[in-house]
Amino acid sequence: MAESEGFPLAEPGLWVERTSATNFPDGRPALFLDRDGTINVDTGYPDDPAAVVLRDGIAPVIEAANVRGIPVIVVTNQSGxxxxxxxxxxxxxxxxxxxxxxxxxxxxxxxxxxCAYHEAGRGALAVADHPMRKPNPGMLLEAGRRLGLDLSRSLIVGDKLADMEAGQRAGLARGWLADGEGSTIGGFSVSPLRGAHHVEELLTAIRSL
Known part of the structure; x- marks a missing residue:
């Protein structure tokens, strides 16, 4: 991986960072999460670490995956x-x-x-419909390749339909939409994630992986 200015950039608009030293055996399912609006409260284009606030109920979801040896992977569009x-x-x-x-x-x-690529971007980042930008599945597929994941058993949590579509197109098993409604996308089941009972349903799904 080429690094630019000390950052783990696989290419000019793609950050890929291994943030734990855990070694996972091939064939593990993963828990994918969007970041802004899913893990932390969405403030538009977050650029101030002092303003970061976690969403209620998300840390126990991640911890449940940690305890069961399920890789936790953040996949975030960053058009800012x-x-x-x-x-x-x-x-x-x-x-x-x-x-x-x-x-x-x-x-x-x-x-x-x-993924920092966007059609309204500048220079090398001005790319429309880049394969790594959700709803395209590129970031999920890249993580799957690097970690040897079983994407067909993996789950995704996000706050936009683009997150759910990326999960569907990557062949994931199921998705949860923060503050959204239940639906299906091409046979891909999307459950709402709005209250404690929805969080418990997600926790149950993680425990069954």
Whole structure:
């Protein structure tokens, strides 16, 4: 992997960072999560680590996967970088704070992938419909390749339909939509994640992996 300015960039608009030293056997399912609006409260284009606040109920979900040896992978679109609102340095600081707050609740992420490509971007980041940008499944497939995952048994949690579509297109088993409604996308089951009973349903699914 080529690094730029010390950042783990696989290419100009793709961040791929292994954030734990855990070695997983091939064929494990994974828990994929969007970041902004799913793990932390969405503030638009987050660039200030001091403003990061975790969403209620998400740390126990991640911890449940940790306890069962299920890789936890963040897959996040970051068009603010493409648009020039902030750079990878600000992303790194915010992401570090997200991981720090999770760790304070005994929850840990194993890999982070971020896509900064966008049609309204600048320079090399000005790419429309890049395969790594959700709803395209590229980040999920890349994580699957790097960690030897069984995507067909994996789950995804997000706050946008683009997250669910990425999960469906990557061949995942099921998705949970924060603050959303239940639905199906091409046979892919999407459950709502709005209250304690929905969180418990997600926890049950994780425990059954």
């Amino acid at each position: 970088i493409a648009r020039g609102y902030f750079g990878w340095d600000a992303f790194a600081r915010v992401n570090g704070r997200v991981l720090e707050l999770l760790a304070e609740q005994n929850a840990f992420v194993d890999m982070v992938l971020a």
